[in-house]
Amino acid sequence: MQSMTQILAVIMLVFIGAVIIRSVIQGSSFKKVIAHVIEVEVSQRTAPEDNTQYTAYVPIYEYEVDGTKYTARGSVSRDHPAYNVGDTREIIYNTKDPNEVHLRRHNKNKSTIGIVLIILGIALAAIAFLYS
Numbered sequence: 001m002q003s004m005t006q007i008l009a010v011i012m013l014v015f016i017g018a019v020i021i022r023s024v025i026q027g028s029s030f031k032k033v034i035a036h037v038i039e040v041e042v043s044q045r046t047a048p049e050d051n052t053q054y055t056a057y058v059p060i061y062e063y064e065v066d067g068t069k070y071t072a073r074g075s076v077s078r079d080h081p082a083y084n085v086g087d088t089r090e091i092i093y094n095t096k097d098p099n100e101v102h103l104r105r106h107n108k109n110k111s112t113i114g115i116v117l118i119i120l121g122i123a124l125a126a127i128a129f130l131y132s
Helices: 002-027 109-130
Strands: 030-046 053-065 068-073 088-094 097-102
Touching: 002 109, 053 088, 053 097, 068 097
Parallel strands: none
Antiparallel strands: 030 053, 030 088, 053 068, 088 097
């Protein structure tokens, strides 16, 4: 029974590592572009956890890909705007669908984590094989 658990653990490590590496490879179809804040939406909202009122700020970004302009909504911030009209920031867009953007940088360590998990899975399989 213990060897079956070890085999399942190894399979899971290798599978998770492969999934992470696959997501990094698919993410390689993203490119960086400079976006400009063209508007900051301001609204009053209610916090669901304690029903307090707060002011929410959402920057609206404009960016250009191959001569076509696109817009994207940023993340909500409280108390003061994270960005002001005219500010710029680097965003990442999908080259297959420029409407899909990521405002946070991709984690370059993802592929390293995937590779480590696969190596760990293979090492555990080898150890289990040697000691069985």
